Amino acid sequence: MMDHKSKRIAILSPVAWRTPPRAYGAWETIASNITEGLVDHGWKNVTLFATKDSITKAKLVSFVERGYEEDKSQIPLVSTCLHISKALEKADEFDLIHNNFDYLPLTYLPFIKTPMLTTIHGFSDPDILRVYRDHKDTYYVSISDADRDSELPYLATVYNGIDLSNLTFRETPGDKLVHYGRIHNDKGTHLAIEVAKKCGMDLIIAGIIQDQRYFDNLVKPHLNDSSIQYIGPVNPVQRDALLKEAYAVIHLNLIPERFGLVMAESMAAGVPVIAMDLGSCREVIADNQTGYLVNNVDEAVRAVAKIDKIDRRKCRKRVEENFTIDCMVSKYEKVYEEIFRREEKC
Amino acid sequence: MMDHKSKRIAILSPVAWRTPPRAYGAWETIASNITEGLVDHGWKNVTLFATKDSITKAKLVSFVERGYEEDKSQIPLVSTCLHISKALEKADEFDLIHNNFDYLPLTYLPFIKTPMLTTIHGFSDPDILRVYRDHKDTYYVSISDADRDSELPYLATVYNGIDLSNLTFRETPGDKLVHYGRIHNDKGTHLAIEVAKKCGMDLIIAGIIQDQRYFDNLVKPHLNDSSIQYIGPVNPVQRDALLKEAYAVIHLNLIPERFGLVMAESMAAGVPVIAMDLGSCREVIADNQTGYLVNNVDEAVRAVAKIDKIDRRKCRKRVEENFTIDCMVSKYEKVYEEIFRREEKC
Numbered sequence A, B: 001m002m003d004h005k006s007k008r009i010a011i012l013s014p015v016a017w018r019t020p021p022r023a024y025g026a027w028e029t030i031a032s033n034i035t036e037g038l039v040d041h042g043w044k045n046v047t048l049f050a051t052k053d054s055i056t057k058a059k060l061v062s063f064v065e066r067g068y069e070e071d072k073s074q075i076p077l078v079s080t081c082l083h084i085s086k087a088l089e090k091a092d093e094f095d096l097i098h099n100n101f102d103y104l105p106l107t108y109l110p111f112i113k114t115p116m117l118t119t120i121h122g123f124s125d126p127d128i129l130r131v132y133r134d135h136k137d138t139y140y141v142s143i144s145d146a147d148r149d150s151e152l153p154y155l156a157t158v159y160n161g162i163d164l165s166n167l168t169f170r171e172t173p174g175d176k177l178v179h180y181g182r183i184h185n186d187k188g189t190h191l192a193i194e195v196a197k198k199c200g201m202d203l204i205i206a207g208i209i210q211d212q213r214y215f216d217n218l219v220k221p222h223l224n225d226s227s228i229q230y231i232g233p234v235n236p237v238q239r240d241a242l243l244k245e246a247y248a249v250i251h252l253n254l255i256p257e258r259f260g261l262v263m264a265e266s267m268a269a270g271v272p273v274i275a276m277d278l279g280s281c282r283e284v285i286a287d288n289q290t291g292y293l294v295n296n297v298d299e300a301v302r303a304v305a306k307i308d309k310i311d312r313r314k315c316r317k318r319v320e321e322n323f324t325i326d327c328m329v330s331k332y333e334k335v336y337e338e339i340f341r342r343e344e345k346c
Helices: A026-040 A074-090 A103-110 A126-134 A189-199 A212-222 A234-243 A261-268 A297-305 A314-322 A324-346 B026-040 B076-088 B104-111 B127-134 B189-199 B210-220 B234-246 B259-269 B296-306 B312-322 B325-346
Strands: A008-012 A047-049 A059-061 A094-100 A116-120 A139-142 A154-157 A176-180 A203-206 A228-230 A245-250 A272-275 A291-294 B008-012 B046-049 B060-062 B096-099 B114-119 B139-142 B154-157 B176-181 B204-207 B229-230 B246-251 B273-276 B290-295
Touching: A008 A026, A008 A074, A008 A116, A026 A047, A026 A314, A026 A324, A074 A103, A074 B046, A074 B104, A074 B127, A094 A103, A103 A116, A103 A126, A103 B076, A103 B104, A103 B127, A116 A324, A139 A324, A154 A324, A176 A189, A176 A234, A189 A212, A189 A228, A189 A245, A189 A297, A212 A228, A212 B046, A234 A245, A234 A261, A245 A261, A245 A297, A261 A272, A261 A314, A291 A297, A314 B234, B008 B026, B008 B076, B026 B046, B026 B325, B076 B104, B096 B104, B096 B325, B104 B127, B104 B139, B114 B325, B127 B189, B127 B259, B154 B325, B176 B189, B176 B234, B189 B210, B189 B229, B189 B246, B189 B296, B210 B229, B234 B246, B234 B259, B246 B259, B246 B296, B259 B273, B259 B312, B273 B296, B290 B296
Parallel strands: A008 A047, A008 A094, A047 A059, A094 A116, A116 A139, A139 A154, A176 A203, A176 A245, A203 A228, A245 A272, A272 A291, B008 B046, B008 B096, B046 B060, B096 B114, B114 B139, B139 B154, B176 B204, B176 B246, B204 B229, B246 B273, B273 B290
Antiparallel strands: none
């Protein structure tokens, strides 16, 4: 058997943000973690396609200077299609293209010979299934068992792996409730506020405002300088400081979670998570062990009351055993091997 | 020399609207006119790639049921990229692909062998030049001499050709000012209102509202049941009735016009046009002969006062000699021949 680790792997990252992102940017974070993890695992020919200001130990190839979310003079689709098409123009130089940039790369599949693995980081709208379902002869990975389309052929579920280096485990809980991620109705920021008020606890909110009207109407009116604060987006260092304050993280998502990086990060810091029982939450959290799955605000309030029953070391351990970069890359290695096996048969 | 009219031509139309569109849809209109015109000129192998509900005498191939502007359940980019990629997957079946759908098809050029001619129907934003300038080894046509990027290699300017069948020439002028097209600041609807008020003439406004806030703030407050009316979008039959009412068409565009179908249609009906001297307007209108080029509202008001100096038959004649489907298709035939000549040399 040829040494797989000599195979030429292209990781296609999005170009919304730098890879890795400075603050927000979940897909770029995972694309970066896969790339760096492969290099750390001894893969010798890894190329990252990402913005020019990206940082990697692999080879970086770029056609777009900066992320279109960071440089608003760009039309997102212009940067997106240039990035994808010019990367795929080099398809013959690789043994595998690992696509982390949604559905548009799939439309170039009929024109290239190199196998493509697409990690579906989420179905942003049911309509994008038209593209996925049009390409059933390619390779897919889901990021949770919950986030699957019944018609697509998946090779595996590979949970997102997070970088633990800025997630300090702390056995002693903080005294505040914390809610972070992107501020949007889908993430239930307003429900976190309700929970905090009903518990009579302080709440710190962090993250980018993805829906300004939602923020203005349902979040901003509740903010004050003491009990309910919004501190803006946080980078990994700021996030670590934030989680130090946390008694629990409140994550009452209103749509099914696809994976839920926030939950994994929180548990890595030893912080139990109270999450809505929707989508992947019950795959990430071990109910009653590393947090509580709830169905509404009142259940969340009752869950806060029994947070002291959670062993914070179990939270950390769950992440170490399931959601590290090392775990993720090991699983992707198996997926890559399976693809190489199938392609050799062809 | 092989008979060019046996060559296999693919016309790639947009899928925002049906081809031809029911009302608004300039790019689909031209794509339709090219397709039907080629068939009328005796081309034997013309294929139109457009929405499934499109109407053509050529062969229709569709991957999208309805226009994404007519069926809002679609994500425009999903329909767009499926339409383009699946059409270009068939590239080998054609001798020439005539792209009328903007820049995204160009990103598939490295993967196909068939020559592509792109009619650039407009630069919607300077940033899209990144894609065009990245593909200088393909074929471009501009729709006016004014609407050119200095860095791109153009084969020709081919003016848009319009269907005269629903544009009745009328020697007798109507008694109203008319403004139509898409309602947007770029098209100066508010300036047409100013002109009408200063002239003390009635104004009829027609067209789709492209910017609702603009309409609500700068158009709606001036509307009444008599002197200034908005009648909504018009189909070709309604447009013909509208132009019957017209003493002149007021077209005080605030950005350079790329071509200006409205001006050609108006002249076809014998209606002189008062247009801002920006972009292609001085190519479409013969100043002092078929209308007046102006620089502001006051000049437009003075132009209205001398409309009776314009010979309405000259308006019609200018269109018949320059802006018919027949003129356009004859010019495209020359462009196609030039492409075939160049490709044979390769």
